[in-house]
Amino acid sequence: MPLHIRRIATFLPERVCPVADLPELAAAGDAQRTAVLRLGVERVRDAGDLGEVPLAAGAATAALAATGTDPAQVDVLLLVQGRAPEHLLSSEATRVQRLVGATNAVTLGVGELGCVSSSAALAVCSGLFAANPGWRTGLVTMGARVATAARYRPPMTVLGDGGLAALVTSYPGGGFRLVDQILTSNGEYADLFRIRYRDRPASRWQEECTDPHTYSFRLALESRRRLADLNAELLARNGLRADQVRYVMQNLSTGAFAFWQEALDVELLPVCVRNLREYGHLGSADVLLNLAGAAPALRAGEKVLVMNSSPVAAWSSALFEYLPDDERKEGTPR
Structure with missing residues (x-):
């Protein structure tokens, strides 16, 4: 069943926090401060008390x-689970359903794959459309908010806050068509990054990499192989060459962009660097934010290959076709 992304919208907090003014940098040593300022993130949005x-x-x-779109017309609502739930036992997905007014939507959460959870949500939505031929409209939505006192996630990125949603349909309506997608995962890295919370108050929560060497070397090499293989398979089964598509991926650092462009022999669209600079890392929202922002540079019918990965570890390559409607081009975050 085809899946079309009709509109990608954002909800970005008004408060802007320059990375140079982050509280944790005031107490950081020169080496760490320099490392953070070299990531390519100039500012992030701060959600304050908003979850x-x-x-x-x-x-x-x-x-x-x-x-x-009337919220009552939404057939399925998928909440991509965030970095840390506000409460245990309660349902954040159905809370979003109530706030949105999607009273008739089948609602569930999709998660456990880090940044790749948004890619998994699109796959789940496509499958639900196929299993329910009468369903026409869905919402894939997500919120990203820092879960700890510090925004720097060593050694890779600076975390920002924001919300993103994709209104998807089972029929053409402008925007992007999901042509094909491949996802894979490896449980060997399941707890490579974590926040321990049961034995400490929230003020002491801290993101930690349990094995920096594994992250920087072993996982980096495996990720290069995984994404190269996924890209090659995706292009081959759709009859495309690597130079016939455009590329975006998630936003971690300018150093990461340089690594992936060289490792995979691709050129990322400039929107990736722009969004990294302005918003930092928004978790699962990154790739869809970049896809939306790429639209002004695309021609009708042009293909975009979206690469997504997370250190849990999971990987995804997805192929989209840009099919603009007559009203406007997708793109500028709202």
Whole structure:
């Protein structure tokens, strides 16, 4: 069953925090401060007291409003689970459903794959459309909010806050068509990054990499092989060459962009660097934010290969076709 992304909308907090002014940098040594400032992130949005649920709901409401879609017409709502739930036992997915007003939507959460959870959510939505031929409209929404006091995630990136939602349909309506997608994972890295929380108050929560050497070397080599293989398979089964598509991926650092461009022999669209600079790393939202922002540079019918990965570890390569409607080009974050 084809899946079309009709609109990608964001809900970005108004408060802007320059990375140079991050509280954790005031107490950092010169080496760490220099490392953070070299990541390519100049500023991030700060959600203050807003949690991931209102961020996700705000983006979903924006996507509905932008397309003139009645929330009651949404058949399925998928919440991509965030970095840390606000409460245990409660349902964040159905809380978003209530806030959005999607009273008739089958609602569930998709997660456990880090940044790749958004890619998994698109696959789940496509499958649900195929299993329910009468379903026409879906929402894939997510909120990203730093879970600890520090925004720097050593050694890779600076975390920002924001919400993003994709209004998807089972029929053409402008935007992007999901042509094909491949996902894979490896449980050997399941706890490479973690936050221990049961034995300490939230003020002491800290993101930690349990094995920096494994992350920087072993996982980097495996990720290079995995993404190269996924890209090659995806292009081959769609009859395309590598030079016939454009490329985006998630936003971690300018150093990471340089590594992946050389390792995979690709050229990333400039939107990746722009969004990294302005918003930092927004977790699962990164790749869809970059896909939306790429639209002004695309011609109708042009293909975009979206690469996604996470250190849990999981990988995804997805092929999209740009099919603009007559009203506007997708792109500028709202």
